[in-house]
Amino acid sequence: MKLSRNPYVIVLLVFVALLAVLLVGLKLNPRDVPSPLLSKPAPLFTLPVVGKNDAKNGKNGSMAGGKAAQQFSPQDLRGQVWLLNVWASWCVSCRYEHPVLIEFAKTAQVPLIGLNYKELLNDDEAGKLLQSKASTAADTKARAELTQRAQSRAQAWLAQHGDPYTLSVLDLDGRVGIDYGVYGVPETYVIDKAGVIRLKFTGPLDAHSLQRDIVPLIKRLQS
Amino acid sequence: MMHSAVPVSTALSKRLCKLVLTAMSIFIAGLIACNGSLAHAESTSKAQQIEDARYKALAQELRCLVCQNQSIADSAADLALDLKREIREQIQTGKTDAEISTYMVERYGDFVLYRPPFKWLTGVLWAAPLLLLAFAVWALRRQIVRKKNAPLNDFAATSALNTINVLSSVEGQSQPIAAKPELSPDLTQSLAIPASASISRSTYLLGFFALLVAVGIYALLGTPQTANTAAEQAASNSNTDAPAAGAAPAVDGAQIQAMVARLAERLKNNPDDAPGWFRLARAYAVLERYKDAAQAFAQAEQRAPAQLKQDPQALLDYAKSLAISGTGYQGKAAALVAQALQVAPNEPNVLLIAGLAAAQQGRREEAKKHWQTLLPMIPPGHELEALIKNALDKLERGS
Numbered sequence: 107m108k109l110s111r112n113p114y115v116i117v118l119l120v121f122v123a124l125l126a127v128l129l130v131g132l133k134l135n136p137r138d139v140p141s142p143l144l145s146k147p148a149p150l151f152t153l154p155v156v157g158k159n160d161a162k163n164g165k166n167g168s169m170a171g172g173k174a175a176q177q178f179s180p181q182d183l184r185g186q187v188w189l190l191n192v193w194a195s196w197c198v199s200c201r202y203e204h205p206v207l208i209e210f211a212k213t214a215q216v217p218l219i220g221l222n223y224k225e226l227l228n229d230d231e232a233g234k235l236l237q238s239k240a241s242t243a244a245d246t247k248a249r250a251e252l253t254q255r256a257q258s259r260a261q262a263w264l265a266q267h268g269d270p271y272t273l274s275v276l277d278l279d280g281r282v283g284i285d286y287g288v289y290g291v292p293e294t295y296v297i298d299k300a301g302v303i304r305l306k307f308t309g310p311l312d313a314h315s316l317q318r319d320i321v322p323l324i325k326r327l328q329s
Numbered sequence: 330m331m332h333s334a335v336p337v338s339t340a341l342s343k344r345l346c347k348l349v350l351t352a353m354s355i356f357i358a359g360l361i362a363c364n365g366s367l368a369h370a371e372s373t374s375k376a377q378q379i380e381d382a383r384y385k386a387l388a389q390e391l392r393c394l395v396c397q398n399q400s401i402a403d404s405a406a407d408l409a410l411d412l413k414r415e416i417r418e419q420i421q422t423g424k425t426d427a428e429i430s431t432y433m434v435e436r437y438g439d440f441v442l443y444r445p446p447f448k449w450l451t452g453v454l455w456a457a458p459l460l461l462l463a464f465a466v467w468a469l470r471r472q473i474v475r476k477k478n479a480p481l482n483d484f485a486a487t488s489a490l491n492t493i494n495v496l497s498s499v500e501g502q503s504q505p506i507a508a509k510p511e512l513s514p515d516l517t518q519s520l521a522i523p524a525s526a527s528i529s530r531s532t533y534l535l536g537f538f539a540l541l542v543a544v545g546i547y548a549l550l551g552t553p554q555t556a557n558t559a560a561e562q563a564a565s566n567s568n569t570d571a572p573a574a575g576a577a578p579a580v581d582g583a584q585i586q587a588m589v590a591r592l593a594e595r596l597k598n599n600p601d602d603a604p605g606w607f608r609l610a611r612a613y614a615v616l617e618r619y620k621d622a623a624q625a626f627a628q629a630e631q632r633a634p635a636q637l638k639q640d641p642q643a644l645l646d647y648a649k650s651l652a653i654s655g656t657g658y659q660g661k662a663a664a665l666v667a668q669a670l671q672v673a674p675n676e677p678n679v680l681l682i683a684g685l686a687a688a689q690q691g692r693r694e695e696a697k698k699h700w701q702t703l704l705p706m707i708p709p710g711h712e713l714e715a716l717i718k719n720a721l722d723k724l725e726r727g728s
């Protein structure tokens with residue numbers, strides 16, 4: 107009971123405890139918000155695919171012309187391990203990440219799906235239109251034009267920087283992004299054969315964390 | 330006397346409690362008022378009003394993931410706008426507040442809620458303020474108890490007693506408490522408790538420990554290298570061009586003045602300290618007290634003439650001090666410059682002053698020679714470059 111006799115010892119202990127907590131807090135990254143989606147089924151969606159560049163992929167690209175745009179849904183990849191990478195042409199960090207993805211795509215044995223998130227983000231007119239619900243025929247037509255504009259922007263960006271994606275889908279109004287809890291582009295998700303999210307990586311991937319966190323996980327999930 | 334001090338200090342703590350309670354109730358009333366005012370949104374219909382209120386309340390309860398320290402109601406981040414749209418739409422489709430909150434938590438985790446749910450993990454978060462408050466109250470109580478028992482001869486206790494006297498006289502208790510407790514035999518007895526000694530020792534210990542921890546943390550997380558390089562830079566600067574760097578280091582003017590005054594005082598008592606005289610002289614030169622500088626240099630020269638002869642910077646400072654406080658670069662000042670030139674013929678500072686001295690004495694060719702040697706040494710764009718070129722022009726034109 108000698109300890110409790112001197113209040114300053116207790117003050118000291120409390121001080122040390124508080125200090126330890128604060129010290130740990132200093133080392134934490136506030137951006138590392140744990141995703142509640144881990145070990146949950148990847149939210150489903152159906153979105154139009156960004157057309158492949160004409161120059162690169164012959165006929166595949168010109169889907170905007172006649173028929174409706176090709177669609178993609180996560181269910182198309184059931185039974186496969188795959189990666190979902192959120193990107194946009196306005197996203198600066200994506201440019202930093204991009205060479206890593208291109209390098210990865212050369213050797214990867216898994217599909218890399220790009221989720222193009224709010225391509226027309228900085229377009230005020232597009233923003234207004236997307237905030238409202240399409241009700242009239244004119245709205246619908248305007249939206250089709252927006253999709254067209256986003257398509258060409260995304261294609262141009264991929265043509266300029268290279269295209270590591272198996273395919274990319276257009277999430278113009280960002281609703282799929284919300285379903286995946288996207289809050290900072292770029293983000294990368296690893297999804298297993300059963301369609302369950304196994305990993306979420308927020309921020310630009312670098313070669314080191316790719317080799318350390320993602321590649322081994324893919325191998326494990328594939329076996 | 331002792332027996333009257335006890336009820337008074339309990340009266341004081343009662344008063345404190347009352348004060349705290351009043352403050353808390355005012356604060357809580359304010360909080361309630363704030364929440365209530367949210368409901369008074371401008372809107373047309375009753376249903377719209379309810380919807381708006383729900384929307385606002387929800388938006389203020391949700392954290393903006395992009396900015397992290399703003400609610401989505403306050404944030405103009407793109408994601409916050411999207412989430413607000415989502416809330417609006419979900420309210421319109423008839424979802425309850427709880428359902429909307431769950432929707433957000435499913436996507437962004439508990440972090441999205443400004444009021445995290447009470448789980449075992451967040452329990453610490455919720456309990457911490459209460460624990461800290463309890464600890465503070467406990468410590469305060471102890472302090473009061475200690476004060477009551479401890480000798481009342483310090484200023485704080487006396488002033489507290491005065492306050493209590495004023496309070497009790499307001500309340501009508503006519504008997505004031507003695508403000509000079511050392512006269513009371515009861516209290517002199519209580520002086521025997523060696524409380525103050527043990528306090529000061531552990532206080533020192535605590536202070537020392539805090540210092541140690543602070544230094545440790547800084548070493549761990551800080552970048553002490555920056556301080557080092559700054560110090561090194563300052564040191565190297567003062568070696569090469571003392572007059573310019575003297576003003577730059579992080580010590581402020583008053584501190585320098587005080588240091589110089591102390592040095593001068595020391596030299597008065599111990600005048601044989603030649604390096605001390607050099608330092609004092611240079612300091613005076615930096616402070617532009619040239620007359621004092623010249624005198625100090627004279628003292629230094631008297632004691633260590635050989636050292637002065639080998640130190641071009643000191644020679645220059647001495648010459649400059651003489652020239653400015655006297656009549657320019659003549660006689661002694663000129664001799665000093667010549668000596669500096671002999672020791673360090675390629676030093677930019679020496680060349681600059683040597684040129685100046687030569688020009689003042691009308692030896693144009695010599696001045697030109699020095700300055701032309703100097704010119705390529707000046708970094709391009711430096712203000713000195715233009716000055717020297719200008720001076721050379723003047724020499725050329727013979728003015």
